[in-house]
Amino acid sequence: MKLKQLNLWLRLTFLVFVALMLTLSFSYFQINKQLIHNSREKQEQDLLKIGHLLSKNPIIVNSLEEQTSNASLLETTHHAEEAFNLDFVVVMTMDKIRLSHPDHEKIYKQFQGGDEKKAIKYGVESVSTASGTLGESLRGFVPVFNNHKKEIGVISIGLTTNKLSEHLNKMRKSFSISLFISLAVSIIASIFTAYTIKKQMHDLEPNEIAVLLEERNAMFENVHDSIIVTDSNNKITLANNSGKLLLKKLAHTDSPYFHTIDSLIPNLQSHTQIPDYRSNSDELLHQNGVDYLISTAPIVVRKKNVGKIFIIRDMTELISLHDQLQNTTTYATSLQAQSHDFLNKLHVIYGLTDLKAYDQLTKYLEKILEPEQEFSSRMVYLVKNPLIAGFLIGERSRFVEKQLPFMVEIYPDIPATTIQDSVQIWISMIKYIHSHILKINGSADTQVRVGYLQYHLETSYSFLIDGLETEKLKKQLNSNYLKNALLQSNSTIHYEKRSEWFILNIKTPYETTKENK
Structure with missing residues (x-):
């Protein structure tokens, strides 16, 4: 009997091990691919954000309007390169003449690469990979406009592909170590805990519970209306972002939890009393010159009222x-x-x-x-x-x-x-x-x-x-x-x-x- 149990345990262990190896290998390939994509996409977004920030710099705008390079401009671009760990920040005129460059000998010379046409010709931002004086690099182009909304130049921000590769290798290395450690721990932990945990979770998989929780949190937090949950004693136990902002506005408090809702929002006493757990109510409340529509509903668990949910909508605009x-x-x-x-x-x-x-x-x-x-x-x-x-x-x-x-x-x-x-x-x-x-x-x-x-x-x-x-x-x-x-x-x-x-x-x-x- 013990031998049969041991053989069954070994077979299950082998199947779990093979499944984990295949799953993790495939996941490693996909995650590594996604990691490269996300890293590239993040770098592109960061380059454009930095470009937008620099495009509003008065020193850069004035230099482009005067079409001259100066010490303030070079100092500004140099500080940006150091602050954001960039390889270059190039400010060019509409004629593609550089006004700044890490190599000062390149100033007042034509920009190289040919991927700046969208920003110069159409006035739109763009990101591309091209070869320039510093070699192959990931470059972002952001147009610069003056106070009259006229394009007066372009800012090019970039990272060389060598620096990007080094960054990816560091991320991949740390991820690989974590992956193998997780594999070893998963094999041991899954054998001893899978059956027990699944029964405790009512035969729901962890990812199913996580999805349900994330969906619930996403819906709760991203609702524009203010949602406040109270217990049976009318004490606040939960509030979404809009609800916290409303309570801060009305009650001037950053910690609304465990306070009764009618103590934080005056004139709400009539809304907190629900005689029948099956009843809902909708009423208007006028507070500090603003009209609110308050929808109140009980929270019922096994036919017992355990709290209330308040949905408060700002009706002033309507x-x-x-x-x-x-x-x-x-x-x-x-x-x-x-x-x-x-x-x-x-x-x-x-x-x-x-x-x-x-x-x-x-x-x-x-x-x-x-x-x-x-x-x-x-x-x-x-x-x-x-x-x-x-x-x-x-x-x-x-x-x-x-x-x-x-x-x-x-x-x-x-x-x-x-x-x-x-x-x-x-x-x-x-x-x-x-x-x-x-x-x-x-x-x-x-x-x-x-x-x-x-x-x-x-x-x-x-x-x-x-x-x-x-x-x-x-x-x-x-x-x-x-x-x-x-x-x-x-x-x-x-x-x-x-x-x-x-x-x-x-x-x-x-x-x-x-x-x-």
């Missing part, structure tokens, strides 16, 4: 796009209504004039010039930016619903712009301010002026307000949300209290289109 679409639709509707209504008004005016019914004409003109009637017309004619015009028209509707007047003076006229980022931030700031103005008791007399002056969009508010409401408004104007918006748009805000009037002024940089300059 809501902003929705508001922009709504404002643009309002603007387009106003334009359509005016185009249909304009000729009708002209006919009525012409008829009343022809009939010499001047009293009726006066009443008719007063009617069509009432603020409620002519507000949209003024926005269309005085504001050339559809986003701003549509926004102001939409905001008027908000104030009318609260039975508050909202008359806007546009002076000077607001021209159009092709850069809408600052406009969108401006809209967010004004909407934020309006939301707090609407909450103020006794803010019926509100005067608003918007205009384009000295390359800025100036927005001024004047309204009656008492002392208590003044302090509340000042607190809101000092919020982090408004400070971040002002910082992103390079805007400035100034406010003061004059008797019972509160004066608020916002200046936002506003770049107009070429037609308006």
Whole structure:
């Protein structure tokens, strides 16, 4: 019985040994091949990265614009060669004249190799192997552009093939030693542990478990939305990268683990209570001026609730796009209504004039010039930016619903712009301010002026307000949300209290289109 067991053990050992030898030999060949490919690819990427870094160096750019070599240029290229272990860094003009070279006698001479044509002729980066004055080498070519986006030269960075071969041999040698050591250890370890480990892993192979784990981690970490996992006591046990950034933003902590989620994110208590482990919930949360959609779901193991998962999405951009679409639709509707209504008004005016019914004409003109009637017309004619015009028209509707007047003076006229980022931030700031103005008791007399002056969009508010409401408004104007918006748009805000009037002024940089300059 023992002999049979020993023979079986030997046969299994022999089969495992042969399989490992074949597998490792094939793997060694493939890995060695892949190693060479990856090393070459990494060297190419590194050369291009270094080239991009050097192409922005002001010394190199100035030398190429002047088409002269100087000590600063040679010192810069020499430092780059030493810092990145390069064989050469050659700066050449569009005529292929070298301005730098490890051999100073080669300066002001034609570049050799012929593989620089893509960078010079088409202005694109390239990597190739060619022979030059230093012998055969791996060379990267990166075009250099001036401030006017015009190509003024090319940087060639390279390593000789001898240095690359030495590097590969070192890597191959260390890899071969590790391979043979792994082979010996694998033969011994696989015989004694394979059966036991496989049973403990529920007949799953280690690579299968690794793939499942990597897939899970990849999906978890690369999801754009913030994902936070808590245990049954609402303590955070896991968070992806977006979730950590969100918690750092809201709670100002780099170590969110083992803290309860409702202690880090205020106003979240209602989301942490799930009475039924089968229930999910989706709710909106407004925090620091940002709207979040929170999807909460329980984590159930064997019909027992062991925790919760929170998926938090930033809805600010989506809501902003929705508001922009709504404002643009309002603007387009106003334009359509005016185009249909304009000729009708002209006919009525012409008829009343022809009939010499001047009293009726006066009443008719007063009617069509009432603020409620002519507000949209003024926005269309005085504001050339559809986003701003549509926004102001939409905001008027908000104030009318609260039975508050909202008359806007546009002076000077607001021209159009092709850069809408600052406009969108401006809209967010004004909407934020309006939301707090609407909450103020006794803010019926509100005067608003918007205009384009000295390359800025100036927005001024004047309204009656008492002392208590003044302090509340000042607190809101000092919020982090408004400070971040002002910082992103390079805007400035100034406010003061004059008797019972509160004066608020916002200046936002506003770049107009070429037609308006």
